[in-house]
Amino acid sequence: MKSLSKRGLSMPSSPIRKLAPYADKAKEKGRHIYHLNIGQPDIHTPDSFMQPIKNLDMPVLAYGPSGGFLSLRKKLTEYYARYDINLNHEDILVTTGGSEAIIFAFMAIADPGDEIIIPEPFYTNYNGFAVEAGVNIVPITSSIEDDFQLPPIARIADQITDKTRAILICNPNNPTGYVYSEEELEALRKIVLEHNIFLLADEVYREFTYDNLQHKSILTLSEIEDRTIMLDSVSKRYSACGARxxxxxxxxxxxxxxxxxxxxxxxxxxxIEQIGVEAGIDTPKAYFDEVLDEYRERRNVMVGKLREMPGVVAPMPKGAFYLVVKLPVDDADAFTQWLLTDFHIDNETVMIAPANGFYFSAGLGKNEVRIAYVLRIEDIKKAMHILSEALKVYPGRSEPVSQAQASQHMAKH
Amino acid sequence: MKSLSKRGLSMPSSPIRKLAPYADKAKEKGRHIYHLNIGQPDIHTPDSFMQPIKNLDMPVLAYGPSGGFLSLRKKLTEYYARYDINLNHEDILVTTGGSEAIIFAFMAIADPGDEIIIPEPFYTNYNGFAVEAGVNIVPITSSIEDDFQLPPIARIADQITDKTRAILICNPNNPTGYVYSEEELEALRKIVLEHNIFLLADEVYREFTYDNLQHKSILTLSEIEDRTIMLDSVSKRYSACGARxxxxxxxxxxxxxxxxxxxxxxxxxxxIEQIGVEAGIDTPKAYFDEVLDEYRERRNVMVGKLREMPGVVAPMPKGAFYLVVKLPVDDADAFTQWLLTDFHIDNETVMIAPANGFYFSAGLGKNEVRIAYVLRIEDIKKAMHILSEALKVYPGRSEPVSQAQASQHMAKH
Known part of the structure; x- marks a missing residue:
């Protein structure tokens, strides 16, 4: 068979989606799966978004402007102003999903062989965009023991070379749920100023911060206006992932x-979806308050249950709707697959994402998983029960339950 | 200001869209413009496509599968079978527009520095995709004097090097309207077999062939099944350019x-648009018959009018809804701009695309334009009248009207 390019061959499969065939087989057996593996919220898309689409009076579904409808770009300045992000509509381009915003940014600022520094673990699809753009990712490891805060800025500075074009952060963070502090953003501001590189931020989870924490956009940082690029998406904001x-x-x-x-x-x-987004910007605040309350409660329930499980390390996420947890298993890849192929309670099981796909450095995240709290609280409780029972009997458990319980007991005191 | 990548700087602007600011200014002056510059049909999107979108009952606008909805992929096999293209749904991926199909194909088969051979003039955005993928385009010039048929196969063979990964054709052709014959496709089949390269075809105008000419897909060519890649879009088929x-x-x-x-x-x-497309596949044949009759008539009217204009060379296109014509002007860039800035009849003017942007080789197409016959016949007649009068008085006319008339008169006899 005629062979592919190196790029085609080296393009990674999505580690979030690679377990899908096992899930399909489990479903064929009639098994119910709690999907905590993917950031697909179950929250209803607001009527304000969907109604204008249902009322669509568009005789010809024509090309729009390449940068998005002007009326939408203008309306977006209104949306951003609510978050103290003051933009002119000329500063904003509408893209086909946040994915395209990222690939456009990579291509606009970096050539093949150039480097972009990203704290890991990071949103796994950055790997794919880097392969497409021929850009080399330079990871800076953050650790679960430090709640995944920004690694010391000196460690970042050490990695800057003449090939470095940018630092990319995801804030609030997917997969860790970490929200960068003002001090961390200030440290980043200084380093990009000093080294004359770009600062990119994926801020698609802007709305999702908890415990009265305020998200701060990189577009509010002074003196680096010419080198900040913000990447955004409506997928999570309006539970409109399919809108692109x-x-x-x-x-x-x-x-x-x-x-x-x-x-x-x-x-x-x-x-069509641009019409939904433009109208969606006027969604009543009550919708978001309710959504946020719901996610906060889900987070609390999930973290509470996880911390009851012997040997599990679960930092409290401050934003987004994911958490990365350490499990007492030899290999999270094997464990998450085993959940789909070999385990169930009353014909139900749970699907979660092995975290190694979110690390760039080989070997990291081997016993970590990303869990998305995107289901109703009743379902989260059931899913956590399944996970808890599964961990007790999983053949590849790294330490006996009793020992884990003992060490957890000690750690608490 | 922080500087861009070489790729960002070398990315071409769309030559189809670069006149837009002049058009905007003309509109500000209250001028009506006949848009023959872009392949945006005025044909109504069929109800079969739009109705299911209006009836949408989708509480959560969720992510779909990366390759498109399975039901759509299955339905597409039914659609293709109507054109003797027998595919399994696993052979088909749904992409975000034909654009994405092309960029995915380029990236999957070619690495930066690899070459793809394309007969020119060609759809100008292939240039942008090549820059994004780092691929070098090798043009093979077809000429207006030969009605833009495939250049002699020996000239193509001469250009094949160890960097050559594929030949790409657009069939029916944008911008020329040419439809490749069985003999031409057979010649391409042999050359890709002999040189072990891929054959790519952009077949988005499949439905648009005239005078009982049948379009033949590269997927029907034997013995090269492992190296044919077909690129498609619903934009023109259902007049759904905005669907992507x-x-x-x-x-x-x-x-x-x-x-x-x-x-x-x-x-x-x-x-949402995938739902429209899936339903659109059942659009009654009568819709397409009517559309095709309309385009054939538009083509006939336009070519008839163009051939009456002294000094104009207008081949009869066999497919798509474009034609490339030679005008008696010094510089088509200047002329098409002048139409927007300096000429009008009763406050109306016409917008057409200079053809140089469709040629890769510098200096070619300097006195050629692409015209899309995407308006109603009454409007085409008015637009052709404006063009005809404009050519008579344009200061950069390359030969006097009377001389052009004389040489045209001679050519006819």
């Missing part, structure tokens, strides 16, 4: 011009 | 696997 509408925003007009050229090549983002 | 739904189809399962990995990185194509 994202944004790239920057006050560096050359960045926006270059992104627009990439946008021109693919003509335009989808038209 | 395309397809990549190949019987080379490694190609489809690689494309799926690129697809996983961007998660999924837009969900």
């Amino acid at each position: 509408i994202g944004m790239i925003a920057s006050r560096n007009e050359e960045v926006i011009s270059a992104a627009l050229k990439f946008g021109m090549a693919r003509l335009c983002p989808p038209s | 739904i395309g397809m990549i189809a190949s019987r080379n399962e490694e190609v489809i696997s690689a494309a799926l990995k690129f697809g996983m990185a961007r998660l999924c194509p837009p969900s």
Whole structure:
């Protein structure tokens, strides 16, 4: 068979989606699966978003502008202003999902062989975008013991070379749920200023912060306006993952011009969903308050249950709707697969994502998993019960339950 | 200001869209513009496509599968079978527009520095995809004097090097309207077999052939099943350019696997429009018959009018809804801009695309333009009248009207 490019061969499969065949087989056997493996919320898309689509009066579903509908770009300035992000509509381009915002940013600022520094664990698909753009990722490891805070800035500085084009953060973080502090953002501000590199932030979980924590956008940082690029998406905000509408925003007009050229090549983002997004911006605040209350409660329930399980290390996430936890297993890949192939309670099991796919450095995250709290509290309770029982009997458990219980007992006191 | 990547800087602007600011200014002056510059049909999107979107009952606008909804992929096999293209649903991936199908194909089969041979003039956005993928385009010039048929196969063979990964054709052709004959496809079949390279075909205008000409897909060519990749889109078929739904189809399962990995990185194509496309496949044949009759008539009217204009060379296109014509002007860039800035009849003017952007080789197409016959016949007549009068008075006319008339008169006899 005619062979592929090196790029085609080296492109990673999604580690989040690689267990899908096992899940399909389990479902064929009639097994119910609690999907905590993917950031697909069960929250209803607001009516404000969907109604204009149902009322659509568009005789010709025509091309829109390459940078998105002007009316949407203008409306987005209103949305961002609510978060003290003051933008002109010329600073914003509408993209086909946050994914496209990231790939456009990578391509606009980096050439093949250039480097982008990213704290790990990170959203696994950054790997795919890096392969597509020919960019080398340089990981800086954050650790579960430190609640995944930003690694010491000196360790980041050590990694900057003449190939370094940017530092990319995800804030609030997928997969860890960490929210960067003002001090951490200030440290990043200084380092990009000093080394004359870009600062990119994936801020798609902006709305999802807990315990009265306020998210701060990189676009509010002073003196580096020409080197901050914010990447955004409506997928989580309006529970509209299938809409494929994202944004790239920057006050560096050359960045926006270059992104627009990439946008021109693919003509335009989808038209119908842009109409939904524009109307969605007027969704009543009550919708978001309710959503946030729900997620906070889910988080509390999940972390509470996880911390009751012997040998499990579960930091309290401050934002997004994921957490990375350490499990008392030899290999999280094997364990998450075993949950689908060999374990069930009353014909139900749980699907979670092995965390090694979120680390760039080989060998890290081997006994960690990412869990998304995207189901109703009743379902989360059932799923946590299944996980707890599974850990007790999993053949590859790394330490006996009793010993784990003992060491956890000691750690508490 | 922090500087961009070489890739960001070298990315071309769309030559189709670069005149847009002049058009905007003309509109501000209250001028009506006949848009013959872009392949945006005025044909109504069929009800079969739009109705299920209006009836949408989807509480959560969730992620779909990365390769598109399974039901849509299955339905597409039914659609393709109507054109003697027999595919399994595993051979088809749904992409975000034909654009994404092309970029996935480029990335899956070629690495930076590799070469893809394309007959020119060609769809200008191939340039952008090549820059994104780091692939070098090797053009083979077809000429207006030969109605833009495939250049002699020996000239193509001469360009094949150890860097050559594929030949890409667009069939029916945008911008020329040419439809490749069985003999031409057979010649391509032999050359890709002999040189062990891929054959890619952009077949998005499949439905649009005239004078009882049958379009033949590269997927029907024998013995090269492992090296044919077909790129498709619903944009023109259902007049649904804003839907951003395309397809990549190949019987080379490694190609489809690689494309799926690129697809996983961007998660999924837009969900709502996929529902429209799936239903659209059952659009009654009468809709397409009517559309085709309309385009044939538009083509006939336009070519008739163009051939009446002294000094204009207008081949009769066999498919798609574009034609490339030679105008008696010094510089088509200047002329098309002048139409927007300096010319009008009763406050109306016409927008057409300079053809140089469709040629890769510098200096070619300087006095050619692409015209899309995407308006109603009444409007086409008015637009052709404006063009005809404009050519008479344009200051950069390359030969006097009377001389052009004389030479045209001679050419006819």
